[in-house]
Amino acid sequence: MSDTQTLIENRPPSVAALFLERVAATPHAEAYRYPVPAAGGQGPDDWKSLSWGQAAERVFAIAAGLIDLGLESEQRVALASNTRVEWILGDLGVMCAGGAVTTIYPTTNAEESAYILADSESRVLIAEDGAQLAKARERRAELPHLTHVVVVETADAVAAEGDPDGWVLSLADLEARGKEYLAKHPEAVKERIGAITADQLATLIYTSGTTGRPKGVRLPHDNWSYMAKATVATGLITKDDVQYLWLPLAHVFGKVLTSGQIEVGHVTAVDGRIDKIIENLPIVQPTYMAAVPRIFEKVYNGVAAKARAGGGAKYKIFQWSVGVAREYAKVTQDNFRRTGQATAPFGLATKHKIADALVFSKLRDAFGGNLRAAVSGASALAPDIGYFFSGAGIHILEGYGLTESSAASFVNPGEAYRTGTVGKPLPGTEVRIADDGEVLLRGPGIMQGYHGQPEKTAEVLESDGWLHTGDIGELSADGYLRITDRKKDLIKTSGGKYVAPAEVEGQFKAICPYVSTIVVHGADRNFCSALIALDEPSILGWAVENGLEGKTYAQVLAAPETNRLIETYVQTLNEGLQRWQTVKKFRILPRDLDVEHGDLTPSLKLKRPVVEREFKHLIDEMYEGTREL
Template sequence: MRESSTELLVDLPAESNVTDLLLAEHKRSPRGPLYAVKSNGSWHDVSAESFLDQVRSLARGLIASGVQPGDCVAVMSKTRYEWTLADLAIWFAGAVTVPVYETSSAQQVSWILEDSAAVVVLVENQQKASVVREAAPDKRLVLMNYDDDGDASFASLVSAGEGVSDEALETARSGRTLNDVASLVYTSGTTGMPKGCEITHGNFALFAVNTLEFLPELLREESARTLMFLPLAHVLARAVQLVCLAGGVKLGHTSNATELLEDLAEYRPTFLLVVPRIFEKIYNTAAQKAQTAGKGKLFSAAAATAVSYSKALDDAARGGRGPSLPLRVRHALFDRVLYPKLRAVFGGAVTHTVSGASPLSEHLAHFFRGAGINVLEGYGLTESTAPCTANTVSLTKVGTVGIPMPGTTIRVDDDGEIQVNGVGVFKGYHNNESANREAFTEDGFFRTGDLGALDDDGFLKITGRKKDLLVTASGKNVAPALLEEKLREHPLVAHAVVVGDDRPYIAALITVDPEAVESWAQANGHSSPVSPVALKAELQRAVDSANELVSRAEQIRKFELLDAEFTIDSGHLTPTLKLRKAAVLTDYGNEADRLYAS
């Protein structure tokens, strides 16, 4: 199959916009809990009525401060309730939200504020304010708090907005349509300077109302609730947040990594938005803890059972026999003694997770589903607003990223590139017509730059990134994603970069997780620090396992263990924990060259 589509399930009036989602939910359930805010160690509900009042007050303040419909207002903050409040208030004022990652450097901030021409910047605290002052000294700053301490803040905005009439506010709010830009979202920039993606009110709103019908098992349950801990500067997190708003799904925010497990246990979400690196960390941590406790074989057996059980469920969905009686017995045993501990990491009430931002290995998807955490993997880009494909509760194939979202068509070009058209596809790159000409086909499909294939049922499988495709000196095409995913399954491996473009053979740069190394050493009788020889011998086993998946010409012949830790601060990870390969190869080019020195 070369093309697959899903019809739009819900349409909206052309003159409507994202703010109508809040008004509709307020009308449906004004006193129903819409958000949860943690203060003084406890969670407190915020009703739709209270939230709407706060949004309107803040929007009046923005208007009073001179913000005009169509103006850009930047937000630089970690994930928190006030981010959401600011987003809706900006839209009620008829303005355009420009997210800025809280980890952005002054250079990145300067570029985004200059390119977007933001008229005001809402910042979380004084530390963020200092970054903005360095990047753009002339920009107006507003602190995202209600402290009346002399600085411009939400408190001063609300006070200034008291003179703005209801009629003026409604004129600003209702003047935007589905076709108008709601947000300028700058790509996280795995290569080069970020480009501003013009996301419309229609992109956000149509995605929200259609996703409610596409995933009703997650979103239509009366007790449905989720905890958002991914960066709200990322379009996926904000799109999912709007789905929750449209469906009245209670949403909490957390961004403190040290308190995440505690917050999950207290809040007990029923579903979560998760990136693959989190699944990898949870799996590897559990495996290492079991190994250290002398229960490594038990964990391996439980993991193998979970994977086999999940694969049997896939078989049953295709008309097969499903799990055998012995497999069901083993699964039932582990479901009493081990899998509940894993589910407790997610808070104990999660039944489904939505995975996006980067590929998740089939092994981990099967493992978590077999352990009672169903993983619905999807695929999308900033340019598609949110997932353009996704697995659903009833239509799931592990190893794929699902079927097209409602109102979306996916096709695969002759060279294997995935192209997408539909309600989520952005309006275009801001101030960048040359990029727009390259990005779209003559008939309006967006060129994703990703490689994939559609099966006979219309499920999409991602096979690699067009720009990442390696061509060895002998002319062999190698997609590195499969090897890299398999390497990351090993508990010691933090990141892996497969290299070999225009080289005689395939090789790899590998970093390890220091905590995992320590646990592994204790469990396997190695002294600390672990000798490089012992560590490389264990990593060779990971490489050998990955090599079993590919032909001899595609196998990793050598690898280099890097004495480094890739982080957001080091510049090697994006804020959603995707690897910046270009940055790695720039900083560790000498190490890559050594792999071919003899």
């Protein structure tokens, strides 16, 4: 048996047990960093730290407090909060009490929050602030199982008239209650941890989905213990790393990142405020971080817009550097694949050195200067954007998985990563491609099923453990997976040709520095069309230079000049496509797509049916008068 197999097969039954091991091994080592905003919001944040031992004190207090509130094994505790250190401590506290965590995005409205709380039969809600508490209060009558709400922001933990006695308490109150309980029952939490079995429910995550009610995905403790061991077995993270964690912890990928950290013991800096990312990176100086493609696309568009604003000469240098970066990445990755050495010919290496001094080094500094790798997931990253960052020394390792497979089923293997693929399966995970091209997965990361929905479970999970992902993919001879599209998103034109919209959309994002989101349409139509949303800062920067200064975002979007600009990029796109893939018509959307309007999931995935319904009038307009074949 290999060392990797031994590591994975000898895993403990739970991450709670792994947490005990970590605390015992390195009690004084730094575990978490987190920001404390300056008084009144004036001045920079003050970053604080928790050692593993200090974190354990708080985790045990939370666990004991929940036990004192009457929490039993596998009973659910919901977490509705932005990413912050208290989210991690609360999650660990619930697990160490033997309970199971239900996650709720803080942007979820009151109706859907109530549905998740009711469907999961959550006994306790840990709410970030008064806004999350208000959602539970609004639907209190629908939540007979909810016995307590614990509020993280102490000032917001105020009981209101009509609240049942003891229904609302602060996190500080819960921890104080737990400390009192531990004084009387010092072994209570360790006993709960010792009683946890591998198949016991640990997490109930509701898929955000694109239509209908979300489904609760049941993930047992063994999933996370496996993920912790398997991600570390890839060699991608070490004890010396510093992780910058800002991704929503309500998303399954966040749980993978916290589990792996506990196994290896490195430092994690936690701050979920997206508007603070640029400010935080030079402070945190991470060695690795995870993100979604939209973040890298925004960085790319921002850098391009800044170069354009610097004048024609500066923009030409940037465009030249982009070409050098992409060529350098493709050549070095190909050489590494063939020889094990990421080498480039002398001429290209010389051009790359010049581009590095002019552009790439500044980009790396913006990421904190120490970034060894970034992991990207949730949706596909446009390959040309990936090649640009790769050539610039920002190594983006794409990965792949579903909520139903505990998020991390595939990841690119360090130096041997290949842009445009999601890498190789984690040790212990099996993959096969069905006859229709669908990716099937099996292994220790696969869910138990959908909560209370056996018929829905049977639709995707076969009796022998194979999970139908709904994604279309291709496996290389040496095991690298490339996802080509969602099975349900494949377009079949009225002429009988198949189009993968994600492929066309990805190419356009690499060509057009102003695009935020593009939605390619064409099912049962005689040509493909596109709805295009433009990035507000980038297009307003262009507007200032092109006679539209002083116009609002909406006015710029509606301007004929903007339409002509985007038309040139669509023409460039079409030059590289097969005839049946080309975008014959497009419309610029009157606003950007976002989570608030329901166009994107909280993990920034496109809700294609929602967008096509909302902007149906624009789609119909593009096909008016056309002859359907």
